[in-house]
Amino acid sequence: MNVTAAGDGPWLDAAAGRLVRPYTVSGGRTRPSTAFDLLSQVRTTGVVPLGYLGPEHREALDLCRAPVSVAELAAHLRLPAAVTKVLLSDLVDCGALTTKSPAHHHNPTDRSLLEAVLDGLRRKL
Structure with a gap:
């Protein structure tokens, strides 16, 4: 079994994956104190x-030096979005992070947004 040291990031086993369950990372909490999309x-x-920050909190702070979406951050942390939101709300609560709602928050079916997505997909294909 090949396990990384505690200070070297998430505890991973080459065959089994993450050894620490996501609910342990969030202290068993399932709801963030800040609303995130x-x-x-x-x-x-x-x-x-x-105070104490877990390794996931520190990693999240490192990844948030430039604006990043919650979904992208969850992927980088290899954590479920719900757990990532709890970690991020901890960091917002202590003043270490700021959050901004997406521009389409009030109208997710905004025609200009949908056209921009379609144009982007056409350029990729």
Whole structure:
């Protein structure tokens, strides 16, 4: 069994994957204190959180030096979106992160947004 050291990031086993269950990472919490959309952008504020931060919190802060979506961050952290939202809400609560709702938040079927997505897909194909 090949397991990384505790300080080297998430505990992973080459065959089994993550050894720490996601609900352990969030302290058993399932609801964030801040409302996030999967497309919400988060970014560090420069405030250094006081107290203990888990390795996932520190990794999230490192990844949020530039604006990043909640969905993208969850993928980088290899955590479910619900767990990622709880971690991010911890960091928002202590002032280390700021969040911005997606531009289409009030009208997700905005024609200009849908046309931009369609144009982007056409360029890729």
